[in-house]
Amino acid sequence: ETGVTQTPRHLVMGMTNKKSLKCEQHLGHNAMYWYKQSAKKPLELMFVYSLEERVENNSVPSRFSPECPNSSHLFLHLHTLQPEDSALYLCASSQDLQASGGYTFGSGTRLTVV
Amino acid sequence: SQKIEQNSEALNIQEGKTATLTCNYTNYSPAYLQWYRQDPGRGPVFLLLIRENEKEKRKERLKVTFDTTLKQSLFHITASQPADSATYLCALGNFNKFYFGSGTKLNVKP
Numbered sequence: 001e002t003g004v005t006q007t008p009r010h011l012v013m014g015m016t017n018k019k020s021l022k023c024e025q026h027l028g029h030n031a032m033y034w035y036k037q038s039a040k041k042p043l044e045l046m047f048v049y050s051l052e053e054r055v056e057n058n059s060v061p062s063r064f065s066p067e068c069p070n071s072s073h074l075f076l077h078l079h080t081l082q083p084e085d086s087a088l089y090l091c092a093s094s095q096d097l098q099a100s101g102g103y104t105f106g107s108g109t110r111l112t113v114v
Numbered sequence: 115s116q117k118i119e120q121n122s123e124a125l126n127i128q129e130g131k132t133a134t135l136t137c138n139y140t141n142y143s144p145a146y147l148q149w150y151r152q153d154p155g156r157g158p159v160f161l162l163l164i165r166e167n168e169k170e171k172r173k174e175r176l177k178v179t180f181d182t183t184l185k186q187s188l189f190h191i192t193a194s195q196p197a198d199s200a201t202y203l204c205a206l207g208n209f210n211k212f213y214f215g216s217g218t219k220l221n222v223k224p
Contacts, residue, residue, distance in 0.1 A: 002157065002159070004157075040122070040216060041216060042118065042213070042214045042215055042216045042217075043158075043203070043205075043214040045211070045212075045213075048210075048211075055210070056211070090157050090158075092157070097209065097210035098146075098209050098210060099146075099148075099207065099210075099212060100146065100163060101160075101163070102148055102150075102160030102161075102163055103148075103150075103158070103160060103212075104160065105157030105158050105159070106157050107155070107156050107157050108155075108156070108157050110155075
């Protein structure tokens, strides 16, 4: 384990379902991130939180809704997704936004939308 | 917009040789460049960071160079081993935002 734990590891959901992805870190990091990784494409930054405040929203569709209740937990709420949203969703954390020590990633949630 | 290019074709090398991976970028002046390793079904793992004012950085069998004139970073693994087989990603950033390349898959054959 890297210190960043994501659940569930795999998720299959219908287009009308509502589900949530969970991320937890106990590294004492102040910044947390959601990334989307599709096959053969670069990681896409979705959301950035620093000290529980959202600092970045990269034009992500509203069917994705993040929540950061405290500095150790990050959620991604999903509703009415499309098949093209199927991907690996990665949570990451870093000491601060400069990430000079790199990002620590979780193992990801493999999401399939049917 | 910024563009990061990593060779999309897999790199196949023989065990014991040096593997060299390339990361080229355009329309960007990053302050930092990072390299990550990613195994199938796992998240990327941070390996090294190099700053724009550093030419080279080493860590065990790994060496990274950063040429801001050529807008290129080279990532070397010396004395490669089959366990080094993975996809390697570069990421460029300025203080609070990093952009990732698509990665290059390395296959080290015994």
